[in-house]
Amino acid sequence: MHRVADVKRGMEGTVEDFERFVQTRSVGLLRTAFLLTGDRHLAEDLVQDCLTRLAQHWASVQRQGNPEAYARRALYHRAVDGWRARRSRPTLLTSTDGGPPHRADSGDQFAESDQRLLLRDALARLTPKQRAVVVLRFYEDRTETETAAILGWSVSTVKTSTRGALARLRSSSPELADLGVGTGFGVAADGKVVAP
Amino acid sequence: MSRTLAEALDDLAEQVGTTGLSGDLASAAWQRGRRRRWRARAARTAAVAAVVVAAAVLALPGSSVQRMPPADGGRGVGYPERIAKPWRLGDLPRNGEPLAGLAFGATEGHGPSDGTWYAVAQDGDLARLPTTPDLLDAAVPAISADGRQVAYVDRDTQRYVIRDVVSGSVTRFPTVGSAQVYGGAAESSPAPYRAEVQSPAYFAPDGRHVAVRALAGAAGAPLLLVLGVDGSLREVPLAEDLNLAGWLGDSELLALEPRASDAEGRPTVDLTPVAVGLTGQIRRLPGLRSDTPVWRSTYTRWSPSLSPDHRTLTLVLGVSRDYPDGQGRTGIELLGFDLESGAQTLDGWSAVGVDTDSPPLYSGTPLEWRADTWALPRLEAEGLRLGPEGDAAPSRALVVTDPRLRLTRLDLADDALSGPAHTSLWGTSVSALSWRGAELLVLGGAAAVALAWWTRRRLRTRGEAG
Numbered sequence: 001m002h003r004v005a006d007v008k009r010g011m012e013g014t015v016e017d018f019e020r021f022v023q024t025r026s027v028g029l030l031r032t033a034f035l036l037t038g039d040r041h042l043a044e045d046l047v048q049d050c051l052t053r054l055a056q057h058w059a060s061v062q063r064q065g066n067p068e069a070y071a072r073r074a075l076y077h078r079a080v081d082g083w084r085a086r087r088s089r090p091t092l093l094t095s096t097d098g099g100p101p102h103r104a105d106s107g108d109q110f111a112e113s114d115q116r117l118l119l120r121d122a123l124a125r126l127t128p129k130q131r132a133v134v135v136l137r138f139y140e141d142r143t144e145t146e147t148a149a150i151l152g153w154s155v156s157t158v159k160t161s162t163r164g165a166l167a168r169l170r171s172s173s174p175e176l177a178d179l180g181v182g183t184g185f186g187v188a189a190d191g192k193v194v195a196p
Numbered sequence: 197m198s199r200t201l202a203e204a205l206d207d208l209a210e211q212v213g214t215t216g217l218s219g220d221l222a223s224a225a226w227q228r229g230r231r232r233r234w235r236a237r238a239a240r241t242a243a244v245a246a247v248v249v250a251a252a253v254l255a256l257p258g259s260s261v262q263r264m265p266p267a268d269g270g271r272g273v274g275y276p277e278r279i280a281k282p283w284r285l286g287d288l289p290r291n292g293e294p295l296a297g298l299a300f301g302a303t304e305g306h307g308p309s310d311g312t313w314y315a316v317a318q319d320g321d322l323a324r325l326p327t328t329p330d331l332l333d334a335a336v337p338a339i340s341a342d343g344r345q346v347a348y349v350d351r352d353t354q355r356y357v358i359r360d361v362v363s364g365s366v367t368r369f370p371t372v373g374s375a376q377v378y379g380g381a382a383e384s385s386p387a388p389y390r391a392e393v394q395s396p397a398y399f400a401p402d403g404r405h406v407a408v409r410a411l412a413g414a415a416g417a418p419l420l421l422v423l424g425v426d427g428s429l430r431e432v433p434l435a436e437d438l439n440l441a442g443w444l445g446d447s448e449l450l451a452l453e454p455r456a457s458d459a460e461g462r463p464t465v466d467l468t469p470v471a472v473g474l475t476g477q478i479r480r481l482p483g484l485r486s487d488t489p490v491w492r493s494t495y496t497r498w499s500p501s502l503s504p505d506h507r508t509l510t511l512v513l514g515v516s517r518d519y520p521d522g523q524g525r526t527g528i529e530l531l532g533f534d535l536e537s538g539a540q541t542l543d544g545w546s547a548v549g550v551d552t553d554s555p556p557l558y559s560g561t562p563l564e565w566r567a568d569t570w571a572l573p574r575l576e577a578e579g580l581r582l583g584p585e586g587d588a589a590p591s592r593a594l595v596v597t598d599p600r601l602r603l604t605r606l607d608l609a610d611d612a613l614s615g616p617a618h619t620s621l622w623g624t625s626v627s628a629l630s631w632r633g634a635e636l637l638v639l640g641g642a643a644a645v646a647l648a649w650w651t652r653r654r655l656r657t658r659g660e661a662g
Contacts, residue, residue: 115204120208138200139209
């Protein structure tokens with residue numbers, strides 16, 4: 001009986017391995033989820049959802065050797081597709097009801113804080129697809145090909161979405177125009193990617 | 197351009213802090229994942245089981261089981277092993293596959309004569325034959341050997357029709373009605389010819405003609421009508437009171453001439469086979485020499501049955517016998533005669549039940565011949581059952597029927613039994629469960645769906661509460 005139980009446990013993976021994975025990786029996942037949702041609680045929900053999915057397939061995912069890649073892929077897919085299917089989609093929280101927040105004039109610390117709020121609000125105005133592509137390209141520093149592979153899109157769709165996302169970021173928050181995209185290209189106000 | 201977008205995103209993400217999910221949340225995710233895993237496994241198992249069952253249900257009816265030797269001329273149309281009560285009964289479709297036979301089922305709470313005439317498909321599906329729904333007080337429908345043609349008195353017009361169930365073509369005979377008009381609908385305009393009740397009609401072996409015993413004119417003179425699928429109508433006058441027994445070929449009919457006699461002080465009947473040409477000429481064959489008297493009360497126009505090789509004539513007689521245990525048994529006596537010599541070659545007895553008050557069932561049990569073997573339907577408590585040589589054991593049964601149909605007559609096409617048996621998952625089981633398998637499957641499916649819905653809802657509610 002013990003042998004059968006051991007074999008079965010081996011096939012399904014152990015809860016200890018899973019908990020160890022969560023302990024070491026959950027912060028990174030949570031940060032990505034936060035960028036995708038704009039809210040800490042929603043991010044936790046999203047990560048929980050993905051971890052449940054990961055636990056469901058833990059044995060096979062562990063065998064493949066890269067549980068984090070599976071979890072991240074699930075995270076993006078849930079953020080783009082899964083939540084879209086929900087009857088009541090969570091409302092993305094913004095710091096303002098309408099326009100951008102009042103910009104503080106004094107001190108770098110306040111300016112950075114303002115910029116964080118501005119960026120959060122600007123991300124909230126993007127579509128889930130656009131948010132996902134921005135996070136993958138500029139937070140995770142993935143190439144267009146890697147982004148396309150993770151999201152299951154074509155490279156041209158990734159390019160289009162990136163261009164659209166950056167254009168919307170700048171149009172919704174002109175204050176963010178100072179930010180460089182860090183990829184060697186700038187984006188004009190009309191959304192076109194141009195050489196800096 | 198003091199900062200890049202990547203740096204700004206890093207900065208924003210750091211707002212989450214360095215505290216990850218707690219161990220409790222990880223454990224909860226693991227538990228939920230495990231539940232999902234089990235549910236997925238259960239769903240996969242259920243899906244595989246459903247596919248296996250569906251494959252068995254769908255595939256097995258098409259499988260062929262040769263239960264009786266084939267008749268001359270090759271394979272027949274095939275027959276169903278099971279005839280189950282359908283959920284919904286419709287009229288016979290305009291065209292389709294050749295039929296396996298015709299059947300009559302009595303309506304519960306009515307007399308044995310009131311009910312429904314069914315067209316039986318080769319896979320056991322039933323459709324309503326659009327004829328007068330009466331066994332004894334209306335013309336008896338007939339089916340051709342290949343199951344392609346059916347002849348009956350149309351329910352709406354009260355006129356005889358021959359219908360090709362494959363092509364859908366209908367040949368109407370406006371001058372031929374039924375001797376007993378159902379419901380009096382056509383009493384005001386009686387047909388010149390009226391097919392007699394309780395007189396089976398017979399299709400010629402080639403299926404081109406059907407022979408019907410009828411009454412003609414206001415006087416009701418008996419005659420034979422030979423109706424063609426091309427619409428032709430031929431009168432064959434009867435000088436004697438002859439009972440049709442079948443066709444000796446495509447141009448000669450076999451009839452029996454009954455003569456009243458008596459033995460041991462009880463009324464009996466002497467029978468002489470007669471070959472009747474289509475022009476009315478009569479050729480008498482040697483009289484049937486029975487070892488035991490044929491009691492007049494047991495012989496009817498339903499009794500004769502001719503073997504496919506036209507050499508053996510059998511009589512199916514409903515009789516009661518007293519047994520040494522003091523109880524009487526109602527049953528079927530089967531007498532077989534060689535047509536050339538008239539000598540008796542077969543004497544069989546098949547008890548139907550110990551209840552001597554039950555009506556004789558022989559009128560509903562035509563003998564089914566295949567080569568030199570025969571099968572006889574018997575009415576059991578579990579429904580009408582067709583078994584080889586009267587053997588009604590379910591394990592040897594050729595056809596079993598749903599008792600809820602209350603079938604009292606099953607007339608298979610002559611070529612049906614030489615074709616493949618259309619079997620199913622339940623085989624020839626006569627258990628009550630087997631007849632309700634489809635209902636149980638649907639109920640089980642509905643219960644599974646309801647359970648899945650309830651579980652999902654409960655889990656969702658619990659998740660929201662958590």
